[in-house]
Amino acid sequence: xxxxxxxxxxxxxxxxxxxxxxxxxxxxxxxxxxxxxxxxxxxxxxxxxxxxxxxxxxxxxxxxxxxxxxxxxxxxxxxxxxxxxxxxxxxxxxxxxxxxxxxxxxxxxxxxxxxxxxxxxxxxxxxxxxxxxxxxxxxxxxxxxxxxxxxxxxxxxxxxxxxxxxxxxxxxxxxxxxxxxxxxxxxxxxxxxxxxxxxxxxxxxxxxxxxxxxxxxxxxxxxxxxxxxxxxxxxxxxxxxxxxxxxxxxxxxxxxxxxxxxxxxxxxxxxxxxxxxxxxxxxxxxxxxxxxxxxxxxxxxxxxxxxxxxxxxxxxxxxxxxx
Numbered sequence: 001x002x003x004x005x006x007x008x009x010x011x012x013x014x015x016x017x018x019x020x021x022x023x024x025x026x027x028x029x030x031x032x033x034x035x036x037x038x039x040x041x042x043x044x045x046x047x048x049x050x051x052x053x054x055x056x057x058x059x060x061x062x063x064x065x066x067x068x069x070x071x072x073x074x075x076x077x078x079x080x081x082x083x084x085x086x087x088x089x090x091x092x093x094x095x096x097x098x099x100x101x102x103x104x105x106x107x108x109x110x111x112x113x114x115x116x117x118x119x120x121x122x123x124x125x126x127x128x129x130x131x132x133x134x135x136x137x138x139x140x141x142x143x144x145x146x147x148x149x150x151x152x153x154x155x156x157x158x159x160x161x162x163x164x165x166x167x168x169x170x171x172x173x174x175x176x177x178x179x180x181x182x183x184x185x186x187x188x189x190x191x192x193x194x195x196x197x198x199x200x201x202x203x204x205x206x207x208x209x210x211x212x213x214x215x216x217x218x219x220x221x222x223x224x225x226x227x228x229x230x231x232x233x234x235x236x237x238x239x240x241x242x243x244x245x246x247x248x249x250x251x252x253x254x255x256x257x258x259x260x261x262x263x264x265x266x267x268x269x270x271x272x273x274x275x276x277x278x279x280x281x282x283x284x285x286x287x288x289x290x291x292x293x294x295x296x297x298x299x300x301x302x303x304x305x306x307x308x309x310x311x312x313x314x315x316x317x318x319x320x321x322x323x
Contacts, residue, residue: 007038008238014040016064016253017186022228023059035288039234048073054096057217081189084199087180092131093196104178116205117163129196157311162188237262256299258294272297280312
């Protein structure tokens with residue numbers, strides 16, 4: 001059953017910044033955005049990368065001006081913990097879908113599974129899961145799938161830097177008695193990688209069929225579950241506010257968020273004044289070519305710059321306020 005996300009509305013709007021949420025199972029990423037809009041008392045909330053309804057874990061949200069950072073966070077590497085069931089495939093490649101084949105798995109060895117996992121590491125071409133948010137002819141693939149239409153998605157390059165079994169193969173059975181195997185694994189991968197598709201492809205390599213039964217995102221870029229807060233905890237904080245002196249929910253400030261995600265440089269007064277007038281070329285180059293850099297003035301982030309040759313070009317300006 002889908003969890004209820006009837007959240008209290010905060011009396012005070014949250015500051016501009018990032019909020020790292022531990023998404024619960026059974027809700028969409030958009031549901032979480034809607035909940036945080038109430039908890040933060042602002043409509044300006046977005047997220048940096050969808051998590052499937054069955055998945056839990058790290059979901060990075062931007063509030064206020066920090067929504068402009070999300071474009072740069074979406075491409076960050078991800079880490080997941082997952083559980084794979086060998087012996088049955090589903091139409092969605094996870095436990096939320098319908099079983100389309102169930103030939104079972106009994107005699108597989110852990111060594112054979114490890115060999116298959118090793119063959120899937122590195123730079124690979126991956127066909128995304130059919131039930132995904134990718135657009136085909138202007139419509140989402142998951143919408144076309146629900147309409148019963150055949151969806152053909154093109155393979156895309158992804159990087160799977162770590163794909164490691166972290167448990168024994170555990171015998172179990174489907175509801176009809178078919179013997180299957182489950183095991184846990186950890187995945188570290190580039191943005192755009194579908195862990196469901198990893199399970200699907202593993203099942204094809206082993207000849208058993210496979211799908212995900214558990215998926216938990218443990219890291220996005222530099223932010224982990226240790227940085228995350230649950231919606232229930234936020235709701236409790238908002239509900240217990242004193243009407244006479246309410247406080248907003250805590251967020252990771254725009255400056256701290258930018259400094260954690262990017263290399264940062266402190267501007268001189270003359271550079272800060274030039275930046276205020278949109279002239280990034282006056283900033284002395286002191287970072288590698290092509291790198292995005294957060295520039296700060298008196299501890300406050302002013303802009304994101306990208307080095308191009310011997311000059312900086314602004315990619316995102318947060319403040320042009322007087323010094």
